[in-house]
Amino acid sequence: MATMQEVATRAGVSIATVSFVVNGTKRVSPATRERVTAAMAELGFRNNVVARALASKRTRIIALLHPALEHRLGSTSMKFFMSAANRASELGYHLVLWPVVTGPDELRDLLSGGLVDGVVVMEVKMEDSRIERLTDLRVPFISIGRTADTTHLPFVDIDFEKTMEDGLDYLTGLGHRRIGLVIEDLEGTSMAGYAPHIRSERTFRESMTRRGLLPHVVTCGPGAAGGRQAAADLLATEPDISAVIVMKDDSAFGLVRGLSTAGRRVPDDVSVLSIASSDEAGAQSEPVLSTMNAPGHELGKLAVEALIEQLDGAAAPDAELPHLLLPCLLHVAGSTAPAPA
Amino acid sequence: MATMQEVATRAGVSIATVSFVVNGTKRVSPATRERVTAAMAELGFRNNVVARALASKRTRIIALLHPALEHRLGSTSMKFFMSAANRASELGYHLVLWPVVTGPDELRDLLSGGLVDGVVVMEVKMEDSRIERLTDLRVPFISIGRTADTTHLPFVDIDFEKTMEDGLDYLTGLGHRRIGLVIEDLEGTSMAGYAPHIRSERTFRESMTRRGLLPHVVTCGPGAAGGRQAAADLLATEPDISAVIVMKDDSAFGLVRGLSTAGRRVPDDVSVLSIASSDEAGAQSEPVLSTMNAPGHELGKLAVEALIEQLDGAAAPDAELPHLLLPCLLHVAGSTAPAPA
DNA sequence: CTTATCCAGTAAAGCGGTTAACTGACTTTT
């Protein structure tokens, strides 16, 4: 690969001039610029990213941190990732998915090594040590999801509170009064304290109570099997249940089947609303699930924009931290219907 | 962050010595080693990855290239990714998922820039320009999946041929004679020429013919809806079909529902076998699908090992290229049964 | 006609490491 020095020699200029041409850092006369450009083309010059990074202390690489192994990337996360990657690319950055395998030290290496300009954190828990670590390391970052305390946290997140309220508005609007919530049980796993679950459950309980209704909450095991069991558990507690909100695609699929097995027709006897999901996921079930779609695309875009603004120093030093909340949007399909008489 | 020079000063040695301690590149007396180690600990020294990369021309980073947007990461790919990342980590490398957004130039930048030591390519088509490009750039790489011509291609892949034979052995062993194949139609999409589909279909046709049976092949649209339609199409062609092999999870879910809608019970009337799938995916359907499980875990591990062997120069210069094929393993669940009389 | 300003371009000092070649003291060999 041709180096900058070779280009300089060939164009009969100094290496600095080449650098100015490449980066547009300083004015160069049209004539020399032309010579340099030609030389670059002839030699097939490519700027060495590593050398540039060392000298300038910027790589234009953003890492999307992903807790490896645990929790596989759902379609929502994937959408988010793609959207973020595209937006980053438009803004001249690379967004890579970095599975943090070995724990905090690996993180430290990348960051203090200067390999990465900034970080996006996902799958955040109510208390999350990674956040503190990033703050300590003074790495520019943004979080997808919020910890319990958000005062010093730049984040974008799904507005689970509003999503839940909207969902309940919709269901009660259909006449439902006995409504259950199915949430995967993460206690004991590495995802214990996962914020979306906790917020959703809390809001569900509060909102139901406020509406003068009894909150029926059932936790379940992982996968479709867990959802299936949840149906049985729920019906055992409250046989007259007429609507269920469920928080994970797997669980939702299992839930619907569990309800059928128990002789409840969906949506005639029991309505099912899958939240923080997507059209595509909903379409995998029969009947097609009514969903509240996670705004993965928008969140990805916004997260990257906020982070890059911070990186490029476009944001005022003491500007307010980004605190963006977007609710899931209701998409009515075949799994919800008016409450049975 | 403390630099190596600072550590050296503090320990009263030269910077080279510190480097030797850090990398174990040269013998250092226990006494000095101890002083250096202590100094590093006190200063919280972290090796600067970028500087190291520039000087040594190695980053110990491997990029898993992913064609952005197109084809979202299925659970098989994800398993593969995780397994590869873990194995890489064990071997002292980082494996990151790099969505190539802007096309070949981006690729070129990373590689000629020396940001990445090697590359893993996935979602390979029968003719794939990326392979040629990587060869041209002389970047060490390994492919998950094979192009049509594999003479110069280092790869690991699912043995679709054997998988299909095994699947057909199993089904014919159950007495099935009228067997269909459902494959998603990718013509006209960016994934046209996707190797797994082509190999599977070809082997299906050949093997069926060899067995003296008629190969019923139906292509379908994307998602569950496509699979559903495929059921109708297949029954229109061959109403007495008694078994169907299907190649994608989405399609499989839709297919099962489509069959039910058409009044066929699974598995009593029609058996369904989902290939290149996984237990977890199969469990999302009702009845639980019999699957042939993609060896994502093994492939990820093997791919990374082969690549790193190449990187570390452990392989002889003219050693044979890795050509590894692993079949999917049959996992019998609830969607297959003996052929009806 | 000076002196002050511009301007395009250059020289050179890093950025934080790696590594080949070298040094000097001490141990073996013959």
Place this chain on the structure above:
DNA sequence: AAAAGTCAGTTAACCGCTTTACTGGATAAG
């Protein structure tokens, strides 16, 4: 006892690019 090895450490030349300070000629101002 002289020649030859060992061995732990050091020196210094890179790796390829960025960026600040500087130069010298051309133009504008006084």
